[in-house]
Amino acid sequence: MMAMPISCSAFRRTALILALVAGGVPAFAQESTNQSANQSATQIASNQPTGEVVLIPNRVIYPGERIELAALKQVTLIPGKHKPDAMATRIEELQGKIAKRTLLPGRYIPSSAIREAWLVEQGAAVQVFFIAGGLTISATAVTLQPGAAGDFIKVRNSDSGKILSGTVMADGTIQVSAS
Template sequence: MRALPLTLTALALLATDAVRADRIEDPARIQSVAIAAVAAQMPASARVSGGVLDPRLRLPACTETPLADPPTLRGAQTSVTVRCTRPPWTVYVPVRISDLRLVVVLAQAVAPGERLDPARLRLEMRDVAALPFGYVASLEEAAGLQARRALPSGAVLTPGDARPPQLVKRGQTVTLIGRGAGIEVRAEGTALAAGARGERVRVRNSASKRIIEGVVSADGVVEIAL
């Protein structure tokens, strides 16, 4: 007869534990909210995974779906703020981003000012989420550019590493071409700044000594509108 009260007591304790468990927020749900917030800002090629939360974390269960603040994406790792309004709590969830893509890599070292011919370039698979200074995605985009600085073999080419070749150099004697109303006028001048194709530079006319501004159109050629 004493077994019955013991059984009822055990059931009561189990029920109490179940209620308590229900009142604890599932860490997996917190992680999924953080991952979804990051994934929404990433391309389809990216893989997003949540970091491990502190195992001691025991937050009261959110009566609604927790919400994530818009994450700031900087590099391969970030932290997402996940909030609950009822009951109020905030937790910061570490998130890891991986995005493997083909990028342009230097097959040979280059010196400052050298042009990047195709023989010096190759494509390699890299995690672009871990490239804070960006990358160049195609050989066609990189070929013919001029190195801004010394670049070692194996380095990922970034947009800041190279520029279009300088067709006009500072102090160089250039040909000024003025076009307008069906006429063309040519003159000689001295470039006051360096410039690539399509860039605007100031030039001093050798005859009139006037300083005018034009657009670099070819090697040693600056065009002006009349």
């Protein structure tokens, strides 16, 4: 019996399927299926001392969506594999942050793909303070940009229409300085 030649596209398709099946999780991880989802990373690490424990998405996380624990899963990296630099894989780095772009399941989360949650939204009315020594001047302004605590943003004074730049404070106010 003579073997039939395999077409190039069928060969590629078969190779692709084999690569996808064999290379399952790009994060080179083994799921901790026998571990409960609420177990801490240190508990899992003590049970499996050979691999590093990291967090990756278990579903698609869309841009602008807050990252919650329910959207993440703990995996143990295959022994000898280490997470790449500039990847967020710990709870402190991810909990409550906002996705800047689509995060896919089973993939590492680049630090550049997440941001702090906005403390003030664009177009929101805020209190603006200028403090110099014992002098404090306050005014109402409208934000021209969203910002998290510590961000330097622009606001428009509601009374004068002047555009000011200031720092978002932890309480949602804006502190401006003399320029």
